[in-house]
Amino acid sequence: xxxxxxxxxxxxxxxxxxxxxxxxxxxxxxxxxxxxxxxxxxxxxxxxxxxxxxxxxxxxxxxxxxxxxxxxxxxxxxxxxxxxxxxxxxxxxxxxxxxxxxxxxxxxxxxxxxxxxxxxxxxxxxxxxxxxxxxxxxxxxxxxxxxxxxxxxxxxxxxxxxxxxxxxxxxxxxxxxxxxxxx
Amino acid sequence: xxxxxxxxxxxxxxxxxxxxxxxxxxxxxxxxxxxxxxxxxxxxxxxxxxxxxxxxxxxxxxxxxxxxxxxxxxxxxxxxxxxxxxxxxxxxxxxxxxxxxxxxxxxxxxxxxxxxxxxxxxxxxxxxxxxxxxxxxxxxxxxxxxxxxxxxxxxxxxxxxxxxxxxxxxxxxxxxxxxxxxxxxxxxxxxxxxxxxxxxxxxxxxxxxxxxxxxxxxxxxxxxxxxxxxxxxxxxxxxxxxxxxxxxxxxxxxxxxxxxxxxxxxxxxxxxxxxxxxxxxxxxxxxxxxxxxxxxxxxxxxxxxxxxxxxxxxxxxxxxxxxxxxxxxxxxxxxxxxxxxxxxxxxxxxxxxxxxxxxxxxxxxxxxxxxxxxxxxxxxxxxxxxxxxxxxxxxxxxxxxxxxxxxxxxxxxxxxxxx
Numbered sequence: 001x002x003x004x005x006x007x008x009x010x011x012x013x014x015x016x017x018x019x020x021x022x023x024x025x026x027x028x029x030x031x032x033x034x035x036x037x038x039x040x041x042x043x044x045x046x047x048x049x050x051x052x053x054x055x056x057x058x059x060x061x062x063x064x065x066x067x068x069x070x071x072x073x074x075x076x077x078x079x080x081x082x083x084x085x086x087x088x089x090x091x092x093x094x095x096x097x098x099x100x101x102x103x104x105x106x107x108x109x110x111x112x113x114x115x116x117x118x119x120x121x122x123x124x125x126x127x128x129x130x131x132x133x134x135x136x137x138x139x140x141x142x143x144x145x146x147x148x149x150x151x152x153x154x155x156x157x158x159x160x161x162x163x164x165x166x167x168x169x170x171x172x173x174x175x176x177x178x179x180x181x182x183x
Numbered sequence: 184x185x186x187x188x189x190x191x192x193x194x195x196x197x198x199x200x201x202x203x204x205x206x207x208x209x210x211x212x213x214x215x216x217x218x219x220x221x222x223x224x225x226x227x228x229x230x231x232x233x234x235x236x237x238x239x240x241x242x243x244x245x246x247x248x249x250x251x252x253x254x255x256x257x258x259x260x261x262x263x264x265x266x267x268x269x270x271x272x273x274x275x276x277x278x279x280x281x282x283x284x285x286x287x288x289x290x291x292x293x294x295x296x297x298x299x300x301x302x303x304x305x306x307x308x309x310x311x312x313x314x315x316x317x318x319x320x321x322x323x324x325x326x327x328x329x330x331x332x333x334x335x336x337x338x339x340x341x342x343x344x345x346x347x348x349x350x351x352x353x354x355x356x357x358x359x360x361x362x363x364x365x366x367x368x369x370x371x372x373x374x375x376x377x378x379x380x381x382x383x384x385x386x387x388x389x390x391x392x393x394x395x396x397x398x399x400x401x402x403x404x405x406x407x408x409x410x411x412x413x414x415x416x417x418x419x420x421x422x423x424x425x426x427x428x429x430x431x432x433x434x435x436x437x438x439x440x441x442x443x444x445x446x447x448x449x450x451x452x453x454x455x456x457x458x459x460x461x462x463x464x465x466x467x468x469x470x471x472x473x474x475x476x477x478x479x480x481x482x483x484x485x486x487x488x489x490x491x492x493x494x495x496x497x498x499x500x501x502x503x504x505x506x507x508x509x510x511x512x513x514x515x516x517x518x519x520x521x522x523x524x525x526x527x528x529x530x531x532x533x534x535x536x537x538x539x540x541x542x543x544x545x546x547x548x549x550x551x552x553x554x555x556x557x558x559x560x561x562x563x564x565x566x567x568x569x570x571x572x573x574x575x576x577x578x579x580x581x582x583x584x585x586x587x588x589x590x591x592x593x594x595x596x597x598x599x600x601x602x
Contacts, residue, residue, distance in 0.1 A: 121503040127436045127457040134434045158369045
C-alpha cells in the first residue's frame with residue numbers, strides 16, 4: 001500500500017519534471033534575449049525576466065495546489081459505492097476546487113482513470129470504470145472545464161491499488177486516478 | 184458397424200450394471216457414459232515421457248462424459264462383463280532417445296480381436312506424446328459417438344502478474360501452459376479467429392484498451408481497432424468475416440462490428456445504456472450480449488444486422504458473460520447469487536435454466552468446448568482465480584490450473600493443428 005502510494009507520487013513528480021523540462025527550453029531562449037536587451041537598456045529587460053519568473057512561480061504554485069487536491073482525492077477512498085458511478089458528496093467538494101484551478105490555468109490537462117474493485121466481471125467492470133471516469137469528467141465539464149483537457153481511460157478491475165479480497169482493499173480499488181499534464 | 188452396435192447395447196445395459204459397482208464411485212465419468220475397459224499401457228524399456236499417459240487418456244475419455252473407464256492391469260472378462268464393458272483400450276510406448284514410439288488400439292472383449300481401423304501408432308518427440316494420446320481419444324469419440332472430440336484443442340487465458348496481465352495458452356487439459364504475449368502491459372479478453380490461427384485480444388499497450396491480434400507463430404502483434412479508440416473484447420464471427428467488439432461511445436459502451444474485408448467499423452447497438460460481452464451464435468446470425476438498459480445487467484440478443492433486439496434473461500441482479508454453445512441450443516452465463524457468481528446454462532428451446540455451480544467463491548467467464556460437452560471457467564474458490572472444467576449438466580468438476588492467477592479462459596474452435 002505505502003509503496004504504491006510512494007511510487008504514484010514519484011510517477012507524478014517524474015511526469016511534472018518532464019513537463020517542466022520541456023517548458024524551460026523556450027524560456028532559456030527568452031532569457032538570453034532578455035539578457036541581450038538588458039545589456040542594451042538595463043532596467044526594462046530585467047523586469048521582463050522577473051515577470052517570466054513570477055509567472056512560472058505562480059504556475060508551479062497552482063500545480064502544487066492542484067496536485068495536493070488530487071492526492072487527497074486519491075488517498076482518501078471517497079469516490080464510489082460498489083457497482084455505482086455516482087460521485088460522493090465528499091469527492092464533489094474536492095473536485096469543485098479542482099475545477100476552479102483548471103479554469104484558472106488553461107495549461108493544465110487531466111488524465112482521469114476509472115477503476116473498479118475485483119468483484120463483478122472483467123467485461124462489465126471495464127464499462128463501470130469508464131462510467132466512473134466519465135462521471136468525473138462530466139462533473140468537471142459542468143463546472144466549466146473543457147472536455148478536451150479531460151482525457152478518460154477505464155482500467156476496469158485490471159489495475160488494483162490494493163491487494164486482497166476484503167472491503168478495505170475493495171474500497172481503495174474503487175477509484176478515479178489522476179495524472180496532471182501541463183500543455 | 185459392429186462396435187457401434189455393441190456401444191448401443193452397452194448404453195442399454197449400463198443402468199443394470201452401474202448400481203452395484205463400487206468402482207464407479209471414484210470415477211469422474213458422467214451419467215450415460217459408455218463403459219470402456221482400459222489396460223495399463225505397457226512401458227517398454229526406459230520409456231520416460233515425463234507424463235502419465237494412462238491418466239492423460241483416462242481424462243480425455245471421462246471428462247467430456249463419453250466414457251466410463253474401468254482400468255485394470257490385465258484382462259478380466261468376467262469383471263468387465265459385469266461392468267457392461269464390451270470394448271477395451273490397450274497399448275504400449277517405447278523410447279528411442281528423445282522420441283517415443285506409441286501404439287494404441289481398441290479391442291472387442293467378446294471376440295478378443297482388434298476393432299478394424301482402431302489401431303494407430305505414432306513416432307513423435309516425447310514432449311508430443313500427450314498429443315498422440317489426445318488424437319486416439321478423438322478417434323474413440325468418432326467411433327462410438329460419431330462426434331469430433333475436443334481432446335486436441337487449446338485454451339487461451341489471462342495470467343495475472345503483480346502489475347501486468349499477459350495472454351497464455353494451454354492444452355484443454357491444463358498441460359503445456361505458456362505465455363503468448365510478453366508486453367509488460369495489461370492484456371485481456373483473449374479469443375480465437377474462426378479458423379483457430381489468430382489470437383484476438385485487447386491490450387493497454389498504447390495507453391488505453393485497444394483490439395490487437397497475434398498471427399500464427401505468435402511473434403508480432405498488431406492493433407486492429409482505429410487509433411485512439413477505446414475498444415476491447417473482440418469476437419470473430421463463425422465465418423470469419425466480422426469481429427464484434429465493445430467500444431466506448433459517449434458515457435457508455437456499445438457493440439461495434441469490424442468488417443474483415445472492407446476494414447470498416449460500424450456501430451451495432453445504439454442504446455444509451457452499457458452494452459458489453461458480445462458472443463456469436465454458431466450460425467453467425469445472432470449475437471448474445473449484456474446490457475444494463477433495464478437497470479441491472481441482463482443478457483440480450485441482437486441480429487448481426489442490428490435488428491431484432493430481445494431480452495434473454497429475466498431473473499437475478501447481475502447476469503453476465505453469455506456464451507452460445509457450439510451446437511446453438513444453449514447459452515451459458517454467470518449470475519450473481521448472494522453476492523457471488525455462479526454458473527448457469529439456459530436451454531433455448533425449453534427456456535429452462537440449470538444452475539451448474541453453487542457457492543464457494545465466484546465462478547465466472549464460461550467458455551464451451553467445441554464439442555459442447557464441457558465448459559471451462561474461472562473460479563476464485565481457492566482464494567486465487569484458477570481455471571476449472573465442468574459439464575453442462577453440472578457434473579464432472581475438475582481443477583485444471585494450480586499455479587499463478589488465471590482468468591478469462593477461451594476455448595479454441597475445433598481440432599487444432601499439430602505445432
